[in-house]
Amino acid sequence: MSDPNLCDRCAALCCRYIALPIDNPKTVKDYDHIRWYLMHENIVVFVEKRQWYIGIFTRCKHLMSDNRCGTYLTRPRICRGYDTDNCDWHGGDYDYEHLFTSAEQLREYAEKKLGRPLVAGATKKRFRKKRSKDGRVRLALPVA
Ligand code: SF4
Ligand code: SF4
Numbered sequence: 723m724s725d726p727n728l729c730d731r732c733a734a735l736c737c738r739y740i741a742l743p744i745d746n747p748k749t750v751k752d753y754d755h756i757r758w759y760l761m762h763e764n765i766v767v768f769v770e771k772r773q774w775y776i777g778i779f780t781r782c783k784h785l786m787s788d789n790r791c792g793t794y795l796t797r798p799r800i801c802r803g804y805d806t807d808n809c810d811w812h813g814g815d816y817d818y819e820h821l822f823t824s825a826e827q828l829r830e831y832a833e834k835k836l837g838r839p840l841v842a843g844a845t846k847k848r849f850r851k852k853r854s855k856d857g858r859v860r861l862a863l864p865v866a
Contacts, residue, residue, distance in 0.1 A: 728806040734789040735810035737782040737801075746774045753832035754840055760825040767828065769820040 744767075747753045756774075759765050764779040784792040791797055822828045832840050 728809075728811055732789070732811050734785055736804055737785045737789075737791070739777055739779045741768075741775045741777045744774050744776050746772070747832070750832075750836060750838065750840055753828065753836070756822075757825045757828050757832070757840065760822060760828050767822040768818045770818055772819070 744756070745752065747756055756767055759776055760767060766777040766779075768775050768777060784797070786792045791801070820831065822831070829840050
């Protein structure tokens with residue numbers, strides 16, 4: 723059940739970021755674009771219910787110094803629809819399938835997923851080809 727008084731005890735966590743769905747990555751190029759996002763400050767990428775999102779930590783311009791909304795009567799619909807039931811106050815209740823906070827973390831995930839290097843020039847150092855007894859060539863992924 724919503725607790726309207728919860729906001730009085732909160733530092734307006736929900737007014738300090740935006741999150742937008744992005745195309746779920748499939749190719750090396752897709753993952754490398756996401757790696758680029760994560761090279762910037764205040765960016766995270768997460769996966770929830772199989773949908774990928776970019777999270778951008780940026781304070782709303784209408785958030786006042788007392789953590790109240792400075793445009794309450796004309797606030798956007800997305801703010802009106804948000805309540806305390808499962809809001810950022812509860813933090814740990816989020817059920818991310820994946821949360822990436824660094825480009826390197828994303829790169830490791832993508833390379834394991836795709837079975838090939840994400841970064842040109844990294845092939846020789848990070849990956850070795852192994853030939854098994856049946857003659858097939860396999861890529862040996864680096865072990866974390
Ligand atoms: S809705 Fe939740 S996160 Fe947002 S101000 Fe209220 S308690 Fe804080
Ligand atoms: S408009 Fe108001 S409720 Fe919406 S994010 Fe900004 S400060 Fe928060």
